[in-house]
Amino acid sequence: MKKARLIGAAIVGFGMTLTAAAYAEDEVRSGYYWATEETKAMQDDDFANPGFIWVESGSEHWTKVEGDAGKACQSCHENAEKSMVGVANKYPKYREDMGKLQNVEQRINECRTKFMKAKAFKWESEPMLALTTYVRHQSKGLPVEVDIDGPARKFYEAGKAFYNERRGQLDMACKHCHQDNAGGILRANVLTQGQSNGFPTYRLKWNKIGSLHRRFRGCNKQVRSKPFAYGADEYVNLELFLNHRGTGLKIETPAVRN
Amino acid sequence: MAKARLKVPKKAKKGDIITVKSLISHPMETGQRKDKKGNKIPRKIINNVVCNYNGKKVLESNWAPAISANPYLAFNLRASESGTVEVIWTDDDGSKTTQSAKITVS
Numbered sequence: 001m002k003k004a005r006l007i008g009a010a011i012v013g014f015g016m017t018l019t020a021a022a023y024a025e026d027e028v029r030s031g032y033y034w035a036t037e038e039t040k041a042m043q044d045d046d047f048a049n050p051g052f053i054w055v056e057s058g059s060e061h062w063t064k065v066e067g068d069a070g071k072a073c074q075s076c077h078e079n080a081e082k083s084m085v086g087v088a089n090k091y092p093k094y095r096e097d098m099g100k101l102q103n104v105e106q107r108i109n110e111c112r113t114k115f116m117k118a119k120a121f122k123w124e125s126e127p128m129l130a131l132t133t134y135v136r137h138q139s140k141g142l143p144v145e146v147d148i149d150g151p152a153r154k155f156y157e158a159g160k161a162f163y164n165e166r167r168g169q170l171d172m173a174c175k176h177c178h179q180d181n182a183g184g185i186l187r188a189n190v191l192t193q194g195q196s197n198g199f200p201t202y203r204l205k206w207n208k209i210g211s212l213h214r215r216f217r218g219c220n221k222q223v224r225s226k227p228f229a230y231g232a233d234e235y236v237n238l239e240l241f242l243n244h245r246g247t248g249l250k251i252e253t254p255a256v257r258n
Numbered sequence: 259m260a261k262a263r264l265k266v267p268k269k270a271k272k273g274d275i276i277t278v279k280s281l282i283s284h285p286m287e288t289g290q291r292k293d294k295k296g297n298k299i300p301r302k303i304i305n306n307v308v309c310n311y312n313g314k315k316v317l318e319s320n321w322a323p324a325i326s327a328n329p330y331l332a333f334n335l336r337a338s339e340s341g342t343v344e345v346i347w348t349d350d351d352g353s354k355t356t357q358s359a360k361i362t363v364s
Contacts, residue, residue: 047279
């Protein structure tokens with residue numbers, strides 16, 4: 001807290017360059033660090049945190065039988081509070097049979113279509129958000145640790161290139177906001193490092209929980225560039241890069257942000 | 259569909275001040291926003307919340323459109339006797355959502 005105030009003073013005094021310099025390049029910080037005290041308190045109280053509406057709803061979907069195979073998630077994975085601990089913090093993962101990465105939403109839909117013989121969920125639908133939140137929540141407090149070696153490397157590099165590439169009418173890259181200016185002010189927002197560890201995140205502006213890809217689309221649109229589709233390879237590669245960039249941060253799902 | 263949560267301490271000593279926490283999932287649509295076509299989105303909010311303690315009203319609150327979506331309400335209550343704490347949320351359309359919890363007072 002003391003440090004945050006000090007940096008605040010630096011912004012007033014010397015402009016944004018100093019703010020950025022106040023953060024060593026390799027210092028990773030969750031968006032939580034820059035959140036207001038009220039937002040932090042809301043996130044920290046499992047009861048007041050509205051993201052838990054989706055955690056609870058996810059636990060109901062988990063036991064619900066759906067599809068022609070007559071199965072629920074629970075039929076195979078039993079108790080999520082045991083079987084899903086330490087799963088989502090390692091995603092996206094390289095899938096040899098697919099020749100590319102797969103993230104949590106895509107893994108859930110694979111289980112639905114292949115094993116349950118049920119229809120795939122739409123990306124930003126209530127049941128998909130609820131199940132993803134529920135599954136990611138089981139890793140809350142565990143460090144993000146994705147594998148970028150071997151065959152995953154190529155996809156990591158593609159994600160990194162995307163991150164550093166200028167795009168849109170404003171001709172800006174992710175890094176211009178979230179790396180060079182983290183801690184600075186953009187209109188009414190305090191810029192953070194744009195970390196992924198709290199997703200799906202309850203955003204006060206959205207009045208609901210939203211996926212990481214929704215956030216990617218929003219940040220693309222902000223610089224007036226055409227967003228990619230939910231689940232596009234470009235976004236899954238970016239997700240791997242971003243998660244790796246946040247190595248050491250702990251999963252906060254469901255985080256609360258403004 | 260509104261989903262509601264209510265948290266009341268399971269046990270308390272007589273005379274203790276306890277904190278009741280409640281949260282309901284609700285869009286709290288203000289009635290002042292427009293959709294993509296420019297049509298007004300009709301107002302739909304929770305306009306009234308009541309808390310009953312063993313059937314006796316201990317809190318009533320009228321809500322207005324400025325209250326956020328998924329509203330959280332916490333308040334204090336003096337534990338006087340064992341029984342039920344019940345919270346009732348009333349929607350603009352007249353529908354009610356009720357949640358209750360038991361408390362043992364010794």
